[in-house]
Amino acid sequence: MAEAWWNDTLIARSDDIVTVEGNAYFPLEAVTPGVLEASATTSFCPWKGTASYHSLRANGAENRDACWYYPEPKEAAKEIKGRVAFWKGVQVRN
Structure with missing residues (x-):
């Protein structure tokens, strides 16, 4: 099971x-x-396509553009359609 945490929030x-x-x-x-x-x-990736972003809000704080996803990924990255990834201090734990 993997979890993503930021600002003491799952x-x-x-x-x-x-x-x-x-x-x-x-x-x-x-x-x-x-x-x-x-x-x-x-943003744009040559092999994945155009990424869109979300900011995170947790415990009264904002982490701007800390989540990204590919609404219409290119064929080479089709396995990430409908999925999101994190950065900017978000900790992913397995």
Whole structure:
């Protein structure tokens, strides 16, 4: 079972993790309700496609753009569709 924690809050928990380039991608439904806040930020990866971001809100604090996902990943990264990954101080524990 993998868990993602930030600011003393469980952000996500699942035993269905896909690891790509060292990042654990959790199913979106494994994310704790209410911690994600939509962001306008995007970035581009040549083989995965365009990533969109969410900020995290937990215990009264915000972690801007700490979660990313690929709404329409390229064929080479199709296994991460519907999944999210974390950074910016989010600890993923197995």
